[in-house]
Amino acid sequence: MPRNISLADLVPEHDTFTDTDGRQYEFHSRNEFGAVDLARISRVQKGVQAAMDALEDDTGNMDAAAQMEQAMTDVLTMILPDVPVERWSKVAMGLKMRLLTFWSAGNQDAAPVGEAKADEL
Secondary structure (H helix, E strand, C coil), X not given: CCCCCXXXXXXXXXXXXXXXXXXXXXXXXXXXXCHHHHHHHHHHHHHHHHHHHHXXXXXXXXHHHHXXXXXXXXXXXXXXXXXXXHHHXXXXXXXXXXXXXXXXXXXXXXCCCCCCCHHHC
């Protein structure tokens, strides 16, 4: 019997973010990004971690703090593109990190077709 797969079944419903003013914004799924954007998100996430490591070593490192803020804003702008960019300057870093954690957790199963997740190898 022939099998069928529908693209509509592969694209999950979008998670949403509701801002304090009541506006709702859709998260983009990892499956919706191309290779360049996925690489950019990965690079920015690594930059966030590197900046955090530098801040742990020297809490007075303002360059690392600024790099971390910018990296978080960059990735949030990609995954929540309809949120006005200027809005992110008013969101605390801890909240930005929670949004990224929420998005990452919701995209755990977004491995490209034909690729096994690490625990399936």
